[in-house]
Amino acid sequence: MRGAENPVRDAPLDGNAIAGTLFAVFSGEMTTARGVCAACQAGAQLGELAVYMSAVGIVGRCRSCGAELVVLVSVRGVTCVDLRGFASLEFPLAEQTAASD
Amino acid sequence: MRTIVLDVPNWPGHRAGQHVDVRLSAEDGYQAQRSYSIASAPEEERLMLTVERLDDGEVSVYLVDELRLGDEVELRGPIGGYFVWDQADGGPVLLIGGGSGVVPLRAIARHHEATGSDVSLRLLYSARSVAEVIYREEFEQMAAAGHLDVRFTLTRESPPGWLGYRRRIDAEMLEAVSWPVPEHPLVYVCGPTGFVEVAAEALVQLGHDPARIRTERFGPSGG
8 A cells, every 4th residue: 555654564455355254244245246436436346355454344445546445343243334435336146145055 | 384174064065265264262252263265175075274373373373283183163154256266167277376375276276176177277386485385295296197287486495406486476487477368367366465466466467357367365474
């Protein structure tokens, strides 16, 4: 990330790192879901999200422009999901049942 | 590194490249959870995980040091649909692994072998030394049998007479190892974040289609 003091340590993970969390929240496989960034219109699968995790929650950013796409915060057993950074998010329902094949 | 074989009741099966989330619970209610790639092919009977022991690892230290035959482990999965390869996906397929990033690639190679796939499969595996090459004999056997074209690069130390590469991956190495762009290879890159970034960037610069490059970052680890 530009300006980071320790580029490697601060380098984000990707959507694979939160695949289990996304599955629990959306009740389906989400790393193949395709999202379009509202800020720059870049499209990508959620597996490619730039993921930042902290004690507070999870932030997924657009790998093209850095805009915040998704924020997940869990408090007292409730997960709040902010998807406003996406212009659109698509996932085929067939993927959701394939996980249990 | 330790390889763990699990009997999972009602396991639904998995796809090569997927992972599981392992959760440990202490008596005081504290929980720790980590993801581990499945090392076994979907065709194999039992689930296999290969775990790298990290000195400050909450879960890995337990799995490598404490876990005994007959112990139970809580896991969630299989997880993942992006970083997977099914033999029906075709190829040619280029696998690029750094350190423990080779684990899901091994599952892909085993699946390739188990299905008798005739897709061309190549692995570039980067490790710090020969001692840290996981599944070395297995990969060499696969290569001898013609299932896999494997290339190694050692980044810290190499034995005398070593015929493989002796440096961190770079654009020149990737160009030598990857198929020409018109072959449209499917590429799977897995390992420490920096490793993945270098590989993915170099492959895109070479002209490979970003949509056919799948990446899985394991986070920073010792160089």
